[in-house]
């Protein structure tokens with residue numbers, strides 16, 4: 343039986359998120375926040391307050407920071423995808439929701455009911471719940487598209503031969519009848535989607551933390567999922 | 583034109599009264615534009631002196647002729663003369679003296695005479711709507727002329743944005759159904775030199791290249807003359823230092839505009855436009871649009887008419903029915919998500935509180951229930967134990983008692 347199906351007794355921990363998944367999650371989250379902020383100011387730069395072009399490099403540094411965070415994100419994403427081949431069952435969930443599995447759909451239905459307040463019983467998942475898998479799958483796909491459009495814009499600016507590997511992104515923009523400016527537009531729309539995900543993600547995580555039956559944030563920190571003391575009437579009564 | 587030995591470019595240039603010194607300057611400059619080493623200027627000069635002139639046939643489809651205008655209106659006599667002499671147009675319906683039947687005859691004659699050797703420069707593009715009737719040339723759709731011209735050409739040059747990408751007449755909804763040259767001519771190499779207008783020096787450099795190296799120059803992934811379209815305007819811009827420093831023109835005629843700050847916030851498309859104008863400049867090197875204080879329109883790019891205002895960085899996205907921008911989409915999505923989360927959070931809080939209260943009450947009730955049943959069980963156990971002590975000989979009953987004991991112990995551990 344894989345770890346996703348273990349049903350531990352309350353208080354017992356299950357090792358769900360291995361070290362590479364955790365370190366990836368937090369570096370990625372930091373990089374993404376940095377990219378939001380620097381990206382926003384690249385799109386709508388502030389006017390410098392004082393000084394001159396001979397000694398100032400404010401937007402230059404902003405772009406540099408964007409690139410540094412971008413390459414951290416890209417390298418992290420590549421490593422994370424490779425890890426999905428070697429990690430435990432939970433490490434594959436965001437890439438491969440088990441849509442061919444009947445149980446998965448039943449689970450998804452119960453998830454939706456839970457979020458629509460139709461069911462009052464919190465469910466227990468060792469990995470991600472199906473709804474979270476879908477959301478995180480979209481998030482990961484969006485990050486990949488951000489990396490691709492970003493690299494497409496980047497290669498159009500650099501003379502470095504290596505990055506001409508990503509010339510195909512630019513060629514694709516021309517194929518659709520546009521030019522590099524479309525890559526910038528797609529890059530911005532991708533950011534909108536990612537911001538929406540992050541808001542939802544933070545809300546869901548905090549909500550589950552408070553209302554659900556398992557640990558979440560500490561799970562992403564330590565890797566161990568704990569089922570909390572059960573809160574249902576029967577169980578809490580039984581233990582009196 | 584000499585009948586026995588074909589004329590060279592050098593002869594054509596000298597015939598126009600241009601000095602050898604100016605000719606050599608031109609060769610060196612062209613070598614620089616092409617990114618060749620300094621000594622290559624001499625090689626170009628030698629080729630232009632000794633090899634036969636490369637004939638150019640120039641035809642106009644649906645276009646505004648701004649490319650021809652930019653060609654013949656270079657203010658400085660040197661540039662105009664050298665470039666015109668270089669191209670030494672054998673046929674150009676806009677600027678040649680012949681007209682009507684005479685012009686048609688000249689066209690037929692030229693393509694016959696130079697078959698397989700000439701360059702066909704196409705300005706404008708053929709419309710396909712109404713069977714091509716939107717552009718009639720010599721009584722027939724322009725498409726016919728384009729196809730006849732291309733059939734005998736060594737290569738086709740898509741000259742300007744119309745021929746390269748479609749330009750304004752291809753802007754949505756493209757009422758005359760124009761197509762750029764590369765979507766019409768498939769059996770000949772097509773070299774794009776986009777721009778609205780295209781830069782004249784690029785054409786003379788192209789001719790010099792072909793004459794010097796007897797081959798066509800490299801083109802990039804989009805079919806453009808690679809030497810001139812490898813860099814964004816932004817990456818060669820004279821105002822770039824102001825961009826990096828964060829110094830912008832915020833509105834026309836403000837302090838920043840007078841100081842020559844970056845035009846990014848005024849909608850400059852330099853960051854996404856491949857062209858060489860900061861290097862070649864216009865009007866024989868006087869300046870180029872950004873240097874003169876106006877943002878780049880992106881005139882060398884595909885679809886630049888359809889990409890929103892020339893004065894805004896935010897591009898329209900027609901896919902969303904009404905003209906939306908990434909910004910409006912962002913605001914809408916952000917608003918919906920935040921509102922959704924707020925409502926859901928409020929409902930969650932209500933349902934959570936309700937549930938915990940119910941649970942507490944239920945738990946209390948059940949706890950009382952269980953307490954009473956436990957009490958019942960205890961009393962029954964006690965009576966049983968009492969009975970057991972009375973009857974010590976019964977081993978069966980003793981086992982039952984110890985079992986009950988361990989069971990209650992386990993439950994105790996758990997809670």
Ligand code: HEM
Pocket residue numbers: 363367370371372374375432433435436469470471474478481482540543544547558559560561562
């Ligand atoms: C830029 C911001 C963020 C992005 C793009 C993001 C994305 C993701 C993704 C893709 C996963 C799935 C991880 C995997 O299975 O490999 C995940 C899981 C998780 N994230 Fe984030 N995250 C972000 C920020 C945060 C923050 C700030 C927190 C903490 C409050 C957080 C808490 C969690 C938790 C607790 C999980 C595990 C959820 C579960 O157990 O089902 N995330 N996140």
Ligand code: HEM
Pocket residue numbers: 374377378380381382384385386405408409412413415416485488489490491492493495496526529530532533536853
């Ligand atoms: C979460 C991921 C990312 C977000 C939210 C993000 C956001 C943005 C935004 C808002 C802009 C400004 C667009 C504009 O001009 O209006 C931008 C520009 C840019 N981004 Fe990203 N970005 C992300 C990832 C990346 C990645 C992975 C790369 C890869 C190298 C990248 C490369 C670029 C480049 C080259 C530019 C143009 C900079 C310039 O104008 O010089 N971005 N980004």
Ligand code: SF4
Pocket residue numbers: 815816817819820821822823825843844845846850851852853872877878
């Ligand atoms: S004026 Fe335009 S091309 Fe020049 S640095 Fe500013 S944004 Fe770039």
Ligand code: SF4
Pocket residue numbers: 777778815855856857859870871872877878879880881882
């Ligand atoms: S600055 Fe831009 S719009 Fe102006 S000529 Fe150059 S490429 Fe065309």
